[in-house]
Amino acid sequence: MQETEAAAIARARTGDGEAFRLLVEKHSRSVFRLGFRLTGNQHDAEDVVQETFLRAYRMLDRYDGRASFHTWIYRIASNYSLDLLRGRKRMEQRKDEDQLPVVETVAADEPGVDRLVYSTQVRERLTAAMEDLSEQERAAFVLRHYEGLSIDQIGETLGLADSATKNSIFRAVQKLRRALEPVMGAAR
Amino acid sequence: MNQHVTEQQLILHYYGEAREEDVAPHLEGCEACRGQYRALQRVLNAADALTVPEPGAQFEAAVWRRLEASLPKPALAERLRGWLGWQQWAAATAMAGMLVVAFYAGRHSQQPELEPMRQGAVASRMLLSAVGNHFDRSQMILAELANEPEAPMDEVRDLLDANRLYRASAGQAGELAIAETLDELERLLVEVAHQTPNEELRQRILDQGIILKMRLAGAQVREREKIEY
Numbered sequence: 001m002q003e004t005e006a007a008a009i010a011r012a013r014t015g016d017g018e019a020f021r022l023l024v025e026k027h028s029r030s031v032f033r034l035g036f037r038l039t040g041n042q043h044d045a046e047d048v049v050q051e052t053f054l055r056a057y058r059m060l061d062r063y064d065g066r067a068s069f070h071t072w073i074y075r076i077a078s079n080y081s082l083d084l085l086r087g088r089k090r091m092e093q094r095k096d097e098d099q100l101p102v103v104e105t106v107a108a109d110e111p112g113v114d115r116l117v118y119s120t121q122v123r124e125r126l127t128a129a130m131e132d133l134s135e136q137e138r139a140a141f142v143l144r145h146y147e148g149l150s151i152d153q154i155g156e157t158l159g160l161a162d163s164a165t166k167n168s169i170f171r172a173v174q175k176l177r178r179a180l181e182p183v184m185g186a187a188r
Numbered sequence: 189m190n191q192h193v194t195e196q197q198l199i200l201h202y203y204g205e206a207r208e209e210d211v212a213p214h215l216e217g218c219e220a221c222r223g224q225y226r227a228l229q230r231v232l233n234a235a236d237a238l239t240v241p242e243p244g245a246q247f248e249a250a251v252w253r254r255l256e257a258s259l260p261k262p263a264l265a266e267r268l269r270g271w272l273g274w275q276q277w278a279a280a281t282a283m284a285g286m287l288v289v290a291f292y293a294g295r296h297s298q299q300p301e302l303e304p305m306r307q308g309a310v311a312s313r314m315l316l317s318a319v320g321n322h323f324d325r326s327q328m329i330l331a332e333l334a335n336e337p338e339a340p341m342d343e344v345r346d347l348l349d350a351n352r353l354y355r356a357s358a359g360q361a362g363e364l365a366i367a368e369t370l371d372e373l374e375r376l377l378v379e380v381a382h383q384t385p386n387e388e389l390r391q392r393i394l395d396q397g398i399i400l401k402m403r404l405a406g407a408q409v410r411e412r413e414k415i416e417y
Contacts, residue, residue: 017256028247029243032247042382050254053251054258057255058260127238151205166200173199180231
């Protein structure tokens with residue numbers, strides 16, 4: 001499989017559209033998922049997919065094979081998503097944490113708790129908390145938590161040192177805890 | 189290790205990135221840290237509640253269809269011609285021409301003084317004309333979507349492709365109000381293109397008043413065409 005991908009990359013570099021199509025078909029779904037996690041909506045996620053592969057095609061000569069093609073594509077997608085987020089941030093007023101709906105503190109395992117209401121509260125808090133992360137925190141957390149990349153790979157993808165990558169993840173997790181623990185009951 | 193483990197170590201432990209000799213043995217013997225770790229696990233497990241919509245079976249093909257048209261290839265024109273209907277093709281060609289004209293109007297200012305201004309006006313007029321037609325077409329397709337049992341999905345996808353072109357062109361030309369209206373339309377079209385329209389979606393199209401918005405936007409563009417040119 002790996003050989004097939006390497007061959008497709010080599011052929012795509014010579015302008016072979018069909019070869020590039022194989023790469024697009026193999027990776028577009030995961031790029032969409034990453035774009036959605038990073039931007040938070042389908043419209044932007046589709047933009048991320050298009051722009052990522054367009055940029056990849058133009059920069060194919062610069063791909064040196066040191067990182068996997070998947071990591072390289074993720075780097076392009078992450079950078080473009082971060083650009084979108086920064087642009088969006090400039091245009092929109094940030095949502096104030098105080099605007100979060102006031103919810104009663106409930107414990108998940110409390111008898112009689114309406115599970116549906118509970119999970120809706122968790123999801124709402126989670127969505128708001130994710131939007132409240134800085135671009136770097138969000139990207140590092142998404143790549144670690146949802147995409148399963150190692151600290152090394154995340155650093156490589158985002159162009160960060162190990163310590164900066166770890167700190168971004170720590171800060172993201174701390175913010176998520178602050179947002180979620182009030183609705184999830186006592187932390188300990 | 190007698191000292192309690194830190195939150196950072198617990199986070200790394202959760203993701204399998206901690207030095208396990210520092211964390212795992214301590215957790216075994218320390219109820220307080222196990223409690224901390226359980227609390228962390230609950231939050232991080234809850235983070236999995238954020239799901240991503242799964243694109244349809246034709247997603248990859250659709251991505252390629254749009255992408256292929258944008259790739260720099262000699263056969264691009266031929267591919268685009270098949271990809272868009274002749275009307276959209278004509279409009280998209282006009283748009284591309286407009287951008288080229290606008291570009292040269294800005295760059296080659298050694299031309300006689302009036303020339304760049306005239307070229308800029310032509311480019312703006314072409315944009316307004318193309319976008320006006322696009323609003324009219326959108327209005328018709330949305331009305332069909334809201335009222336007909338059979339949704340014109342091919343037309344919706346073509347409309348979405350064309351919309352992306354126009355939105356980008358309007359943004360580049362500084363026509364921000366038009367770009368914003370096209371952006372709103374695009375969000376709806378993306379949604380429609382990924383599901384078979386149902387009653388709820390039809391009702392939403394009617395409730396949002398987007399058909400009326402398209403009509404007004406088209407009328408405004410035509411009015412500007414008359415006044416400005």
